[in-house]
Amino acid sequence: MLYFDHSASTPPYNEVVQTMMEVMKSQYANPSSLHRFGMESDKLIERSRALLADRMQTNKGSWVFTSGGTESNNIAIKGVARQYASRGKHLITSQIEHASVYEAFAQLETEGYRVTYLPVSKTGHIDVEQLESAITDETILVSIMHVNNEIGTVQPIEAIGRMLKRHPKIRFHVDAVQSLGKLPIAIEEWGIDLLTGSAHKLRGPKGVGYLYVREGLTLYPLVSGGSHEGGLRAGTPNVPGIVASAKALRMSLDKREQWLIKMQQLRNQLLAILGEIKELKLNGAEPLAPHIVHFSYPGMKPEVVIHMLEQHGIMASTKSACSSKDDKPSRVLLAIGASHEQASGGIRISFGDEHEERDITALGAALHKIVAQLKPLERRLT
Amino acid sequence: MLYDQVVLRYGDLMVKGRNRNRFEKRMLDQVKQALLAYENITFFKSFGRLYVKLNGHPHEPIVDRLKDLFGIVSLSPVISTEPDLEKIREVALALMQSVPVKPATFKVSAKRAWKPFPHTSQEMNHLVGGHVLRAIEDLKVNVNHPDVELRVDIQEEATYVFYEVIPGAGGFPFASNGKAMLLLSGGIDSPVAGWLALRKGLEIEAVHFHSYPFTSEQAKDKVIELAKRLSYFSGEPIKLHLVPFTEIQTTLVQAKSDNLIITLMRRAMMRITEQLAERNKAFGIVTGESLGQVASQTLPSMNVIGRSAQLPQLKPLIMMDKHEIIRLAERIGTFETSILPYEDCCTLFLPKSPSTNPNLRIVEKIESLIPNYTELLAAAVEGTEELLLTPVVQTTVHTAGEDSWF
Numbered sequence A: 001m002l003y004f005d006h007s008a009s010t011p012p013y014n015e016v017v018q019t020m021m022e023v024m025k026s027q028y029a030n031p032s033s034l035h036r037f038g039m040e041s042d043k044l045i046e047r048s049r050a051l052l053a054d055r056m057q058t059n060k061g062s063w064v065f066t067s068g069g070t071e072s073n074n075i076a077i078k079g080v081a082r083q084y085a086s087r088g089k090h091l092i093t094s095q096i097e098h099a100s101v102y103e104a105f106a107q108l109e110t111e112g113y114r115v116t117y118l119p120v121s122k123t124g125h126i127d128v129e130q131l132e133s134a135i136t137d138e139t140i141l142v143s144i145m146h147v148n149n150e151i152g153t154v155q156p157i158e159a160i161g162r163m164l165k166r167h168p169k170i171r172f173h174v175d176a177v178q179s180l181g182k183l184p185i186a187i188e189e190w191g192i193d194l195l196t197g198s199a200h201k202l203r204g205p206k207g208v209g210y211l212y213v214r215e216g217l218t219l220y221p222l223v224s225g226g227s228h229e230g231g232l233r234a235g236t237p238n239v240p241g242i243v244a245s246a247k248a249l250r251m252s253l254d255k256r257e258q259w260l261i262k263m264q265q266l267r268n269q270l271l272a273i274l275g276e277i278k279e280l281k282l283n284g285a286e287p288l289a290p291h292i293v294h295f296s297y298p299g300m301k302p303e304v305v306i307h308m309l310e311q312h313g314i315m316a317s318t319k320s321a322c323s324s325k326d327d328k329p330s331r332v333l334l335a336i337g338a339s340h341e342q343a344s345g346g347i348r349i350s351f352g353d354e355h356e357e358r359d360i361t362a363l364g365a366a367l368h369k370i371v372a373q374l375k376p377l378e379r380r381l382t
Numbered sequence B: 001m002l003y004d005q006v007v008l009r010y011g012d013l014m015v016k017g018r019n020r021n022r023f024e025k026r027m028l029d030q031v032k033q034a035l036l037a038y039e040n041i042t043f044f045k046s047f048g049r050l051y052v053k054l055n056g057h058p059h060e061p062i063v064d065r066l067k068d069l070f071g072i073v074s075l076s077p078v079i080s081t082e083p084d085l086e087k088i089r090e091v092a093l094a095l096m097q098s099v100p101v102k103p104a105t106f107k108v109s110a111k112r113a114w115k116p117f118p119h120t121s122q123e124m125n126h127l128v129g130g131h132v133l134r135a136i137e138d139l140k141v142n143v144n145h146p147d148v149e150l151r152v153d154i155q156e157e158a159t160y161v162f163y164e165v166i167p168g169a170g171g172f173p174f175a176s177n178g179k180a181m182l183l184l185s186g187g188i189d190s191p192v193a194g195w196l197a198l199r200k201g202l203e204i205e206a207v208h209f210h211s212y213p214f215t216s217e218q219a220k221d222k223v224i225e226l227a228k229r230l231s232y233f234s235g236e237p238i239k240l241h242l243v244p245f246t247e248i249q250t251t252l253v254q255a256k257s258d259n260l261i262i263t264l265m266r267r268a269m270m271r272i273t274e275q276l277a278e279r280n281k282a283f284g285i286v287t288g289e290s291l292g293q294v295a296s297q298t299l300p301s302m303n304v305i306g307r308s309a310q311l312p313q314l315k316p317l318i319m320m321d322k323h324e325i326i327r328l329a330e331r332i333g334t335f336e337t338s339i340l341p342y343e344d345c346c347t348l349f350l351p352k353s354p355s356t357n358p359n360l361r362i363v364e365k366i367e368s369l370i371p372n373y374t375e376l377l378a379a380a381v382e383g384t385e386e387l388l389l390t391p392v393v394q395t396t397v398h399t400a401g402e403d404s405w406f
Helices: A014-026 A038-057 A071-083 A100-112 A128-134 A157-164 A239-278 A302-311 A331-335 A355-378 B020-036 B059-066 B085-100 B121-135 B189-199 B217-233 B244-253 B258-279 B299-306 B322-332 B360-369 B375-382
Strands: A059-064 A088-094 A115-116 A139-145 A171-175 A196-199 A209-214 A292-296 A346-350 B004-008 B042-046 B049-053 B073-081 B106-114 B148-154 B160-163 B166-170 B179-183 B203-210 B239-243 B384-389
Touching: A014 A239, A038 A059, A038 A239, A038 B217, A059 A071, A071 A100, A071 A139, A071 A171, A071 A196, A071 A209, A071 B203, A100 A115, A100 A139, A100 B020, A115 A346, A115 B059, A128 A157, A139 A157, A157 A171, A209 A355, A239 A292, A302 A346, A302 A355, A331 B049, A346 B375, A355 B179, B004 B059, B004 B160, B020 B042, B020 B049, B020 B059, B020 B085, B059 B073, B073 B085, B073 B244, B085 B121, B085 B160, B106 B121, B179 B189, B179 B258, B189 B203, B189 B217, B203 B217, B217 B239, B217 B384, B239 B258, B239 B375, B244 B258, B258 B299, B258 B360, B258 B375, B299 B360
Parallel strands: A088 A115, A088 A139, A139 A171, A171 A196, B106 B148, B179 B203, B203 B239
Antiparallel strands: A059 A209, A196 A209, A292 A346, B004 B049, B004 B073, B042 B049, B073 B160, B073 B166, B148 B160, B239 B384
């Protein structure tokens, strides 16, 4: 089997599974308990937090562990909106955000907030000047993703952060689920106030999200309960998951540079193959993340391609896994100006460090065959 | 990388009299100890100064470390070069061009300590200043208030070019003034008192009283963190004595003199500390008391408490206001730890109205009626646990669990 769905989830490192197992087995005390056993659990969480701060070079804020990227995004966005509502009720995001950001904003709209959904260019990028001109006296939050989960475009986070330094009232949230541990991010230097990550996207376990919160920022908590995670997230912490997540991030960062070189090689190889198949249209343009390639087959339902790839033992995705169950054309592709037909036919290949040149060669051969088989059936399926 | 050395200045305090050699030796030991983590660093001692040769290490972390050491009045990262006009000019220009915020004005302050050098200080000001002025556009000379004062120090062994003069922590080098015991509670004041004592060249051994199960393990961890922080400043390991105080405290609580309980406790602590001081050859007791801050820190209270021990009691914070103490605690990085909410034994069994004016005769009377009082004190001294702490050993947060898990 060839697993080309790393943007949806990644195979955990063996060492991460080992850590998870050992901690789960031996450190089962509740970290809030007063006894020594409980305190040990608590210290494991603190050591994980310290490891993140050290490796991500943050010292003006803290890391909070949540249940995943979706929860981190919700805590950050709704937390800021509700906490700072008295300063203004205008929020800015983009049209190509992940559902957990997009829907959080949609919910805030029903609560009386005004949201600007910035359009993106045909290449799939935000324009920083356009973002600045959307700012009003009422604006309290800007939330922009780093790497788009569908087409892999990289947004100018550093430039946005530097521009927002001129607007000290505005909090800046970055959904870095697809980039944390992969692309360089200088959180504090770039002026990021809140940053979301997800462990299972970087070869860690499912069920753990990271959230960086700059010092001095208060967030209105979503969940009521105990005072876990600095009062931001009530609920007994997932100790084995948290420790394993810290390890996964450390390992990913250790391997990041080699990873980057390898991903670029694989990507170039895949792009050359796609160039030979004129039926397939590449989506998005540079700057792009090196591990995501997205293309459309206009005139063909993407599920058909996915199913046929599966017959060749290849796992790929249509759009974002979080919204792949509905039939509607991709919101992200429509935003970059794709036709309705192209937007309905997106196929995402996302790979990782277990892949080699021969895997891409196999994928290329499969795509050639599939397109040749489907060619007579273009625009016949409805 | 531009800088190749860091110069440390002791000021005239150190260089007077017969103590000079001793001070300079302590200073060198202390600096070596603090920079143990850096390989290949070498040293050069000269009159009232110590040159740290970086041998390729970046200067920033080393300057950051050294500015917290005691006995140093100021320090500067410097470029050393040969005593040759062209070389000096070249280095001076490179340094001026490296200043992060582009200065509008400057002046050169040359000092020719090595007289065989062919140009006088005054001549050097012009020779170097003129060269820099010609090479950097828009730069002007301002003799009275320059943005940058470029210094050229011509010594026999080398010429040093620099412009930054960073204030040091001052005081005396570590352990140049003997050893004392520090009562370390875990609150805001006692670590600051410890820092001030260290700054005056005292070697410190910390004493902490715990009343497990009435106090928690976290309270102990907190004191360990604070002691480690203090050892960072001295650059030397610090000994922490953990005294089991539960027996004594519960006995005193049952003496039915609620308003005197604090006085009785403090007197017991002083007596135990004095015995520990004797065993460890210390000649004083440092406390974080500040006049009038709490009931036990009124002058009448301090009189009754102080009489329980013979050793000199040093109280560096005695005339300081709370906000001044807090500011210092923040500066030395102990405040955040001190305000962690774990109860220490001093806040246990607090009476509603503690006496601010205890009567010595009554206090002595109560103590004489406590059965086995002396034995209880002796048992506490015997049961004292000693920890040797260094800042290099990571905090409990960094050692939790198995290393392989991370």
